[in-house]
Amino acid sequence: MSSEPAARAADLTLDEKATLLGGASTWRTHPVERVGIPALKMSDGPNGVRGDGLGARRTPGVVIPVGIALGATWDPDLVGELGDLLGREAVRKGAHVLLAPTVNLQRTPVGGRVFECMSEDPELTARLAVPYVRGVQQHGVAVTVKHFVVNDTEVDRMTVDVDIDGQTLRELYLRPFEAAVLEADAWGIMSAYNKLHGQHCAENRHLLTQILRDEWGFDGFVVSDWFGSHDTAAAVDAGLTVPMPGPKTIYGARLVEAVERGDVDEADLDRLVDDVLRLIDRVDARALSSERPEQSVDVPAERALTRRAAIAGMVLARNENGVLPIAPSATVALIGPNAGGTRIMGGGSASLQSFASESILDAMSTRVDGLVHEVGTRIDRMPPPMGERTLRTPAGEPGLAVDYRNGHDFSSPVVVSDVTPSSMLRFFGSTPAGVDPNAFNVTATGSFVPEMDGPHLFSAVLTGAGTVTIGDTRVFDDPGRDLPRGPLFFGMGSEEQTAVIECRAGEPVDVAVTITGMGGFAGIRVGVRPPDPDDLIERAAEAARSADVAVVVVGTNDEWETEGEDRSTIALPGEQDELVRQVAAANPNTVVVVNAGSPVSMPWIDDVAGVVIAYFGGQEMGPGVADVLLGEADPGGRLPITYPKRLEDTPAWPHYAPVDGVQSYGEGLLMGYRGFDRTGVEPLFAFGHGLSYGQATWGEASVSTAEISASELAGGAHIDIAVPISAPGDRAATVVVQGYAAPLDPRFEAAPKTLACFTKAVIEPGSSQDVTLTFAADAFRHWDADVGSWAIDTGTYELVIAASAADVRQTVQVKITR
């Protein structure tokens, strides 16, 4: 902590208070230099720390597995280690606040941010959010647990109004936030974009004051989601500390006016100022400047941790006839678009520049002699951006030359020059020093060196006014920024423009881009799709036929799974289902690796011998998948979300589409596996499902007591269930013993069980171990909406010991007395 005495609200003028609360720029708050109050810097997570802008040169950093892959680990200790790593990363990136973790629930499998969230289950999410928050904050870095609350779809995300009953809100969607505040003492919360019961979450007093501060005793700060606050007086009244970003803000001058008009009480303002001052003390911002240079620190031990995490979150969903692990002597055909194009994270604000990362193809090629590769099909939604392999600056270096100028005149003097390694450039809130973020322009020039002859499809999307010229062809021509907007760049990108240009291998084609930027924001995406032979799938099947094992790496990418847009289907994009069918027909030893951040359908499931769900596993997922396929590691994951056979089977699906702007959570408590339990509809894979290479035998469980009183539970007593598990085979077995609870009263008919606790263990070969489940008070409580408080009913409860929501091993009954 700094030795300087902390300033207090009373030391500040009204102007200074209002300025302090309004964001200064995209990532920073204002300093108040007169009284020594420093600026704060915030930076996006949750699967890394991005640092400042997203310009030509982003500061590379460590990329851990995305939220759903953390959910699949079912391992709070491991998530705590990752939180610790992110805290260190945030310090290196000069950030006082990490905008993470994302703890919304995966209400449907199509939500654009399902990959970013941890689970459909509130308790699993809560158990992982707590160590994540502690891990980050032990470095003096604040979190903002987000997005508070019911931000579970990207459909009309800034305006959609959620209608949900009080019990479901408390027991499901608020639960992870409650745990992060009460158990981990989270220093920050981010309000959600959407409305709850007619009011934007950033202006919702019931949420931000009554629940968060009054009930939970939260003493941190609340930041709005970016551009997600609208009404000055309502936001202050609700308890929104800092609307972000700036400089245009609903606080600042507008807050001064609101106080002077009498719409806002200055005492309310002072409370918010105290929130910011407390945060400054907590993160020691006086000693740690928000302008210190960002550092990229690539540490072998951190790579090892992210690899361990990637493996721990991989789910072996199917393994028939011992097809996995692959024998060392086997010949392997490695097929599929994501083998070489392995996706380590999803799209949107969570994405960042990764350290060098090996694809599954890279990792397998170095470890399997004579491996054969076929791409099989392509899944790019748009022609992919070009990289250093095919781009050259006018000076002949890899990449494109980038020049920045102030204003919107492309002939004004160049202020800064740089080289970009990719034809995708994003400026999100910051521009290089000396470039005016409010009005600037960028040109990118160089050439593209084709790798084959034939017609190439070029595509361009720009956020600003500009042009894209390839060879002699004007692919993009929009000097007035008149084109309609498309989904890219958070809805600020133009519709895609395309042109087909005939190229010859090795003969460079000129590339020239011009674009205007404002508000620190500009985005360029120029892509190319070279011609493909039309027998890609046949070639893949042929390769499969002559190998001992065929591994098909299917999946999505950050264009299909991204913040800002839900998916319209759970089907794999493009012709991947057909690819798997034809490969499986050619080779009975076909293993599918699914490299996607959300559930996908698997219409070919009965035709393949093995399925590994690897998610977006972070920068070390390539080597991690190789470890699992080759049997050097046990895939330790369990599904954190139900995989439906059809999207329509998802319990929330009938209530998915907003009606007149209102999204009703009509499935209530019966979300996810609870709904499947209720209806008996069989999923493709149940919540909690996952296999191990080791064999595990579960013995008879013993319960510590068959009766306990509600007051004992309230005082901290609990029921323990010990499950003896042995590993009779010659490999260690990874188990995740899951404890579900349900009252045996009419509520049981409605929701047969909810996850209460779980324990992950590795049983060494030939040994046996008691794995203990602890059912504490929270396992038995329910929200009594009539009274507005938690209650534990007396009566009989069923405790379910299970290997997944559909694989119940034993049930015991316990009695709760008064």
Ligand code: BGC
């Ligand atoms: C996202 C937040 C993110 C913020 C800043 C928003 O679009 O919803 O999760 O922290 O942008 O990038």
